[in-house]
Amino acid sequence: MARVTLVPTGEEFPVGEGEDILTAALHHGVNLQYGCRHGNCSSCKHWLLEGDVDDSAASVYAIPRDEREDGAILLCCTFAKSDLVIEIDQHGGVETLPPMTPPSPRRATVLGLRSLTPGLVELRVALDEPLSFRAGQYAEFTLDGGERRSYSLLSPPSSGSELTFCVKRVPNGVFSAVLDGLELGSELHLEAPFGTMFLRESGRPVIAVGIGSGIAPLLSMLSDAADQNCEVPIRFYYGARSSGDLVYVEELAELATRLKDFQFIPCLSQGTAEALPPNGRTGRVTRAIAEDIRDASLYDAYLCGAPEMCDAVGRLLEAKGLPGARIHADKFYPAVESAPVSA
Ligand SMILES: Cc1cc2nc3c(=O)[nH]c(=O)nc-3n(C[C@H](O)[C@H](O)[C@H](O)COP(=O)(O)OP(=O)(O)OC[C@H]3O[C@@H](n4cnc5c(N)ncnc54)[C@H](O)[C@@H]3O)c2cc1C
Known part of the structure; x- marks a missing residue:
C-alpha cells in the first residue's frame, strides 16, 4: 500500500x-x-x-x-x-471544490425504459440504497466484462433512490447492447456519484448549453435549481437536428413556471424558420449564442455533451470575455476511442 x-x-x-x-x-x-x-x-x-x-x-x-x-x-x-x-494544479488555483460525496457501489433495478427519439433512450432505475449526489454528477455502470460506462444523472437529488438517465444509442456500443437486453426488473451495477459538474453558487447569470444526451446533467441541475428556489437568470441553449429530436420539452415548460428567470432556446441545426418551436432558432447552438450574447463576462457557463461542441462553445464564450475558469464543461468522451474509419 x-x-x-x-x-x-x-x-x-x-x-x-x-x-x-x-x-x-x-x-x-x-x-x-x-x-x-x-x-x-x-x-x-x-x-x-x-x-x-x-x-x-x-x-x-x-x-x-x-x-x-x-x-x-x-x-x-x-x-x-x-x-x-x-x-495539484487546480486549473491555476482558481477553484476550490466544495465537499463531495465519495462514490460507492449500488445495485439498480430497472423500473422503466422509454424511447425518446430513434437515438435516445430514457432508463429509470431504483437503487437498493439512497444516493447523495450533486445535481449534474454522473454514475458509472459496471458491466459483466469489467467495462465501465459513464452516464449523467438526469433526475435531481430530490428524486431519492429513483434515478433517471438519458442514454444515446451507439452502434456496436457495449452499453447500448446491454440496454437492448434490459427488461423491467433487470439488475444493473453502478458506482456513483462522480464528476465536478454542478451549479456554482456565484449569483451570476447562467448560460447552459447542451446537445443530444447532454441535456441529462443540465436537466438535473435545472430541476434542482427550481427545488432550491434559485433566482439567477438562466438561458438554456439546447441543440438538436429537428423539432422531432427535442426531448423533455414538457419538463422544461414545467421548470419555466418554477424558475424565476428562465429561457429555453431550442436550436435546430436542420430546422426551417417556418417550423420552429416557441423561442426556437435555426442553426447550431454556437450561432444562436454568437447572435445573442455580446458580453459573456457577466455569466457562468455550463456545457454538456459532445466534446467538440463543448470546445467550440467554450472558445466562443472566451472570445466574448468569459474567463475560462467560469466555463464548466462535462465532455461526454466515449470510454473507448473510435475505431479508425476505413477508406
Ligand atoms: C462524464 C461523462 C458523462 C456522460 N454522460 C452521458 C449521458 O448522460 N448520456 C450518454 O448517452 N452518454 C454519456 N456519456 C458518454 C458515454 O459514457 C459514452 O458514449 C459511452 O462510451 C457509450 O458506451 P457504449 O458502451 O454504448 O459504447 P462504447 O462501447 O463505449 O463505444 C463503441 C464505439 O462507439 C464510439 N462511441 C461511443 N460513444 C459515442 C458517442 N457518444 N458518440 C459517437 N461515438 C461514440 C466509441 O468510440 C466506439 O468506437 C458520458 C461520458 C462522460 C465522460
Missing part, C-alpha cells in the same frame, strides 16, 4: 494495489478536478514531484511530451509504485 501526499494542500491518502490514484483519492473524500476517468479529457492532469509511477495506461496523446517529461500525469490512469508527492 503506497501513500500519496498532495501539495500544497497537505492531504494524504493510501492507494491500494491495482487502484489508480484518482479513484483512491475520491474514495478517501479528497476533492480534485477530473472529468471522464478514462484518460481522454486530461482534466485530472497533475504533477508528480516525488516517487515512481506506472503511467503506461495513459494514451501518448493525452499529455504533450514536454509536459510528460516535466512530471505531468493523469491521475485516472496512473498507478503508484512507491510513496508519492503530487502537486
